[in-house]
Amino acid sequence: MGKERYGNTLKFGGFEFICGLKERGLVKNIGFSYHDDPQLLDEILTKYPEMDMVQLQINYLDWNSPAIQSGACYDVACRHGKKIIVMEPVKGGSLAALPDKAMDVMKECGAEGSPASYAIRYAASLDNVMMVLSGMSSLEQVKDNVSYMKDFKPLNGDEQKMLERITDIVNDSITPCTNCKYCMEECPQNINIPAYFGLYNMYAATGKKTNMYYERYSMNHGNASECIKCGKCERICPQHIKIRDELVKFADLYER
Numbered sequence: 001m002g003k004e005r006y007g008n009t010l011k012f013g014g015f016e017f018i019c020g021l022k023e024r025g026l027v028k029n030i031g032f033s034y035h036d037d038p039q040l041l042d043e044i045l046t047k048y049p050e051m052d053m054v055q056l057q058i059n060y061l062d063w064n065s066p067a068i069q070s071g072a073c074y075d076v077a078c079r080h081g082k083k084i085i086v087m088e089p090v091k092g093g094s095l096a097a098l099p100d101k102a103m104d105v106m107k108e109c110g111a112e113g114s115p116a117s118y119a120i121r122y123a124a125s126l127d128n129v130m131m132v133l134s135g136m137s138s139l140e141q142v143k144d145n146v147s148y149m150k151d152f153k154p155l156n157g158d159e160q161k162m163l164e165r166i167t168d169i170v171n172d173s174i175t176p177c178t179n180c181k182y183c184m185e186e187c188p189q190n191i192n193i194p195a196y197f198g199l200y201n202m203y204a205a206t207g208k209k210t211n212m213y214y215e216r217y218s219m220n221h222g223n224a225s226e227c228i229k230c231g232k233c234e235r236i237c238p239q240h241i242k243i244r245d246e247l248v249k250f251a252d253l254y255e256r
């Protein structure tokens with residue numbers, strides 16, 4: 001739910017529909033996933049107090065981000081007494097593979113868990129969080145997640161401080177794409193935007209360019225430099241990324 005989809009939901013009676021399902025005993029909890037500013041969230045929850053829960057993008061990188069405003073949205077949901085489901089705790093994998101400088105901070109602080117474990121524990125440590133949705137793509141990731149969630153310990157003060165230092169480092173080096181691919185549905189040039197941002201972030205983390213992957217990703221898609229700057233992708237991007245500017249930087253790196 002964001003401004004545009006809220007408008008459509010009102011138009012088509014979406015809230016009344018899900019409230020009706022609950023009244024008929026067909027579902028126990030109703031709510032929505034949310035990608036916009038805290039003011040609109042406050043407006044929706046005031047108008048529809050029947051909502052039981054809200055799904056929010058929460059991770060330590062986005063907590064104070066002016067574009068995502070995780071912390072401010074979390075505060076609104078708590079003020080309205082809603083249960084919270086967390087999405088993107090590892091920010092599309094960005095917080096599972098940290099830049100070298102951030103890994104140095106983890107070593108210096110004696111961190112024993114994986115980078116992903118701190119990201120997930122950050123979200124799970126917050127009050128009112130009923131569930132943390134973590135995308136996992138391998139058995140190792142499942143085992144890692146289970147290892148620290150089985151006997152869950154909230155982050156302590158030193159760990160919180162370590163994540164604050166890592167936030168500064170990561171914010172300076174990556175494009176905050178979560179690989180949702182919404183932008184690709186809009187792009188008239190069929191540009192594989194999330195794949196290119198993934199390569200850009202890998203370069204930021206490791207200093208290595210992977211031209212082979214760029215050739216593969218661009219085989220059936222437009223090159224980054226083929227962007228015609230129509231802006232359609234930016235209107236839908238839930239992360240509010242300046243995609244046009246980022247593609248110029250990416251093309252400078254990979255196409256020169």
Ligand code: SF4
Pocket residue numbers: 186187188189190191193226227228229230231232233234243244247
């Ligand atoms: S601005 Fe560029 S990347 Fe975005 S939709 Fe238009 S052509 Fe595609």
Ligand code: SF4
Pocket residue numbers: 176177178179180181182183184193194197236237238239240241243
């Ligand atoms: S819409 Fe934004 S966050 Fe989603 S894949 Fe595209 S650039 Fe990344």
